[in-house]
Amino acid sequence: xxxxxxxxxxxxxxxxxxxxxxxxxxxxxxxxxxxxxxxxxxxxxxxxxxxxxxxxxxxxxxxxxxxxxxxxxxxxxxxxxxxxxxxxxxxxxxxxxxxxxxxxxxxxxxxxxxxxxxxxxxxxxxxxxxxxxxxxxxxxxxxxxxxxxxxxxxxxxxxxxxxxxxxxxxxxxxxxxxxxxxxxxxxxxxxxxxxxxxxxxxxxxxxxxxxxxxxxxxxxxxxxxxxxxxxxxxxxxxxxxxxxxxxxxxxxxxxxxxxxxxxxxxxxxxxxxxxxxxxxxxxxxxxxxxxxxxxxxxxxxxxxxxxxxxxxxxxxxxxxxxxxxxx
Numbered sequence: 001x002x003x004x005x006x007x008x009x010x011x012x013x014x015x016x017x018x019x020x021x022x023x024x025x026x027x028x029x030x031x032x033x034x035x036x037x038x039x040x041x042x043x044x045x046x047x048x049x050x051x052x053x054x055x056x057x058x059x060x061x062x063x064x065x066x067x068x069x070x071x072x073x074x075x076x077x078x079x080x081x082x083x084x085x086x087x088x089x090x091x092x093x094x095x096x097x098x099x100x101x102x103x104x105x106x107x108x109x110x111x112x113x114x115x116x117x118x119x120x121x122x123x124x125x126x127x128x129x130x131x132x133x134x135x136x137x138x139x140x141x142x143x144x145x146x147x148x149x150x151x152x153x154x155x156x157x158x159x160x161x162x163x164x165x166x167x168x169x170x171x172x173x174x175x176x177x178x179x180x181x182x183x184x185x186x187x188x189x190x191x192x193x194x195x196x197x198x199x200x201x202x203x204x205x206x207x208x209x210x211x212x213x214x215x216x217x218x219x220x221x222x223x224x225x226x227x228x229x230x231x232x233x234x235x236x237x238x239x240x241x242x243x244x245x246x247x248x249x250x251x252x253x254x255x256x257x258x259x260x261x262x263x264x265x266x267x268x269x270x271x272x273x274x275x276x277x278x279x280x281x282x283x284x285x286x287x288x289x290x291x292x293x294x295x296x297x298x299x300x301x302x303x304x305x306x307x308x309x310x311x312x313x314x315x316x317x318x319x320x321x322x323x324x325x326x327x
Contacts, residue, residue, distance in 0.1 A: 009055015013062070016042075016286035017279065030197040035282045036160060039289025048290055059287020063189055064249040066280035067207060071256035072265060072273045074204060085326055086179055086205075090212040093183045093319045098124035098220070100311035109307050114140045116307075117224055118148035123308050126214045126247075127152045127187030133217055137225035151304045155312065156190045157292050163194045167202075174201030176323045182209025184316040189288040192281060211250050218246045 016038045024031035042048060048056060098120045105116030118140055121130040128149045135145045163185065167177040178195045181202070185191045188210050195206025259265065265273075 005051045006054040006058065009052040010058060011055070012052050013056060013059065013283045013286045017282040020282055020286065031282060032193045032285050033160070033164070033197050035285040036193060036289035036292075039286040040292050041289075043290040043292065044294050056287045056290050059189075059284045059290075062280045062287070063192070063284035064247075066277040066284060067188075067192070067211070068249050068252035068256060069273050069277035069280065070204065070207060071253040072260040072270060073277075074208070074257045074260070083208075086183075086209055087212055089179070089319060089322060090183050090209055091216070093315050094124045094213055094216055096318070097311050097315045100314060101307060104307045104310055105304075109303050111303065111307065112144070114138055114228075115144050115148065115304070117228075118144055119151060119304055119308055121220055121224070122148055122152040123155075123186060123311060124213075125217050125220055126210075127156060129187070129214075130217055130220065133221050134224050137221050138228040147301055147304055151301075151308055152186050153292060154305060155308060156185075156187050159185050160190045160194060164197055167194075167198050172198075173327070174199040175205050176320075176327055178202035178205030178207075179209045180316075180320050180323055182206040183213065183319050184312070185210075188214065189284060193285050193288070196281065207253075211247070211253060214247045215250055218243065 016035060020031045020035035020038055023029065023034050101120035101123050102116050105111040105119060106113060111119075117138060118131050118134055121134040122128060124130075131145060131148045131152060134140075135148075140148075163177075163181055166172075172180070177198050178201065181191050181194050182205065185194070191206050191210040192203060196203030260270070
């Protein structure tokens, strides 16, 4: 029964992906953003039937697979040429955002330490995934996890709409826009969506910058676990935590990029791979849209949202200004 439910849900993702492509061809618009819109409409009108939920939940798997395949289209020469600046920006923005949220949450808005830490991790690293990873290491309460996750989802929903508009208004290049989205937006799915909605180049740089941030999650979880264990007299976590929390699809992405750089893949093979990851992204974004529930967003609460908004605005503006100066 579980297997059948998963197949029905995957079939629903496939149907949504085909419809998004058809709508993009007939009425215009970007097919990735239309895929998110279709999933969102399903979840917030008729709702997602329970028998479809296991299959729709596989959207994270399709996103990871698409990111791995996208490695074949990456120009390592370009990455090596400017990648050092991007990596420094990734680390700088992540650290700034994390510290800003922590300071605001604890010293200005009076949130609990653990609530501030969950918000800081989600805003600075990789969205809800970071919230859940850190929550397990600091023994956060379920209501704290729910509030932090809802706050992150609220910003995911808003930035999916706002970033493409800002990119068009400022006429940002693909590299600048993609890197800006990758270093400042929260979750991987929305970053990839707005990147490729802008251009192929923007999508690639958005993904690379976001993967660099995601790779920091193990170190952040280890740091938080050590801090809270020391404060409570508990046992400090082992370095294995770094590996356990590291997003493994980053390794697949890098491996395929290295293979492609050797020139062993033909033009036809590269075209097939590009077509494959394009469809995988559409599948993933139908599921991503279905996870954005208005009822969940309303539970975020005003104070956590204000904390994150202040830190996010500062990091977003500063990172964009830095990119415009550099490139």
